[in-house]
Amino acid sequence: MTSHSGGDARISEHASAVAKSRGPVLLLILGAQFVVMVDASIVNVALARVQSSLGFSPAGVQAVVTAYATAFGGALILGGRIGDLVSHRRMFLIGMAGFVLTSAACGLAQDPTQLVIARAAQGLTAALLAPAALALLTTRFAEGPARNRALSQFAAISVLGFVGGLVLGGVLVDAFGWRAVFAINVPVGVTAVIAGIRALPPAARVPTRVDVLGAVLVTGAVALIVYAPSRGSESGFASPGFILPLAAGVVALALFVFWERRAKVPLVRLGMLRSRQLRTANLVMLTSGAMNGVGFLLSALYLQNGLGFSPALAGLGIAPMGLVGIVVGMLGSRVLGRLGVRITTTLATGLSAVAVALLALSMAPGGHYPLLLVGLIVMGLGFPLMSASSRVAASMGVADEEQGLAGGLGQTSFQVGTALGVAVLLTLAVDHSAGLGIPGPAATVAGYRLALLMMAAFGAAVAVLAGVGLRPTTREET
Known part of the structure; x- marks a missing residue:
């Protein structure tokens, strides 16, 4: 009887510690996600300087991006599942510490080979960190309004971090050189590790086999x-x-x-993959990745190649989308609460498709930035809400011990969508431009327009599938 009472007391103490830590944990996870998303975009701004400094070939410098994306996308499922097995707290701290070390290695690289290897290692550590961070949220905030609010803020900070990287990258490269885009991760990451040790309650060790x-x-x-x-x-x-x-x-x-x-x-309980809810949510996340990759890339290219913006000014031109994303982060949980997950995901995916179409229609040689800005603002409304609602859908009904895996699957879908979307649609844009036989920006912009319209059409089709594939919540059934 005494042993049973002692066990109950320990469980109660752990639950109380988790409840008290929710606020600090949310701030910690949002900060960590901001750093990861900044790093996902900030390097793109520095590639030209990296190429000239280390002697990369014009084609070879893309390996700096590809090495990270390949390692990150490839290891997300494994990272998420290991977090489930050894504790999300432990994996978050290991991942963040590794991210700090590999960021420092990137900043200290002296030749192309060293930088590519360090970037691959950085991608692996990010793959340990990202699903653990997401699982820390979904396991600490119960399914419903609290989780909706946390994931809405998570989605908004992701957009803000990515856009912030485009702006910050230009500033850092101009002021301190390309190594600064990696060095900035070190003090921020060390602070996150220290804060994580203090804010995250230790989890009991459970014997596991991988x-x-x-x-x-x-x-x-x-x-x-x-x-x-x-x-x-x-x-x-x-x-x-x-x-x-x-x-x-x-x-x-x-x-x-x-x-x-x-x-x-x-490693993976295949039964969970038979869930239509989970499959549909991952399809939406894959589409979200494609829309984000194509929308950001072609907007930045159009600002530079079509409107003559500098890289730094192009980053500032996209920044309003991130500011709108902050507002969506504050209001997203209310939308989810009023409309339910299925309707919100369907509408957000459709709105994102409209935003991409608006980008396409705003592009013209010698065009005007305010026209593009309309599409960017609508993107700022649709993209974070699409991301948040699909993450909520993917986490519904998933046990705490599989939340890391569910998060890893979703983030993998996003990465695969980004890789496929950018590669396929950018190639389509280039081929279409070349086939027109028109010299100058007119052909280039025509290729951008076609690629974006194709992406918008695909997004609209996925919005319909989301409405069919996701199960209605209680509010939607009444």
Whole structure:
């Protein structure tokens, strides 16, 4: 009886500690996500300086981006699942500490090989950090209004971080050089580690076994699938450079499923993938990744190639979208509460498709920035709400011990969507421009318009699928 009472007391104490830590944890996780998203965009601004400083070839410098994206996208599922097994707190702290060290290594790199290796390592540590951070939110905030509010703020800070990286990158590169875009992560990351040790209640150690073969197969499969589109955009989608890694990724994924069905302690419980709710939410997140990648990239390119903005001024031109995202973060949970997850996700996806179409229609040689600004503002309304509602949908009904895996799946879908969207649609834009036979910006802008309109059409179709595939919440049923 005494032992039972002691166990209950310990559980009660842990629950009380978790409840008290919610506010500090939310601030900590939002700060960590801001840093990760800043890093996702800030490097793009510095590529030209990196190329001239370290002697990269014009094509080779893209490896700085590809190495990070491949490692990050490939390891997200594994990172999320390990967090479920060894505790999200522990994985968050390890991931953040690793992110600090690898950021420092990037800033100290003396040649192209060192920087590419350091960027790949940085992507791996980010893949440990990101799903753990998301799981810390979903396990501390119960399904419903509290979680909706936290995930709305998480989505808004993601947009703000990405846009902030575009602006901050130009400032840092001009003032201190390209190494500063990596060095800035170090003091921020160290602060986050210290704050995490203090704010996150320790979790009990649970004996675990990791499915090593499953981990190797799924990480390799997703990494190859994320990597293949970048090769396709460079050498053509009918070339061996695209077909071979894509085929290898698909084969590795099939082997992973075969193995997981027979493993005594599988890395991923395949039963959860049969959930139509989870599949639909991940389709929306994949589309969100494609829309974000294509929308940001082509907006920045249009501002520079169509309107003559400098890279730094182009970043400032996109910044209003991030400011609108802050407002959405404050109001997103109210929208979810009033409309429910299914209707909100459907409307947000449709609104995002409209925003991308507005971007396309605003683009013209010698055009005007205020026209583009309308599309950017609508993007600021739709993108964060689409991200938040799909994350809420993906976390619904998922046990705490699988929230890391669910988060990793969602973030993987986003990364795959970004890689596919940018590679396929940018190639489409370039091919269309070349086929017009018109010299100058007119052909370039025509390619941008076509790519964005194709993305908008796909987004509209996914909005319909979201309305069909997501289950209604109690509010929507009444």
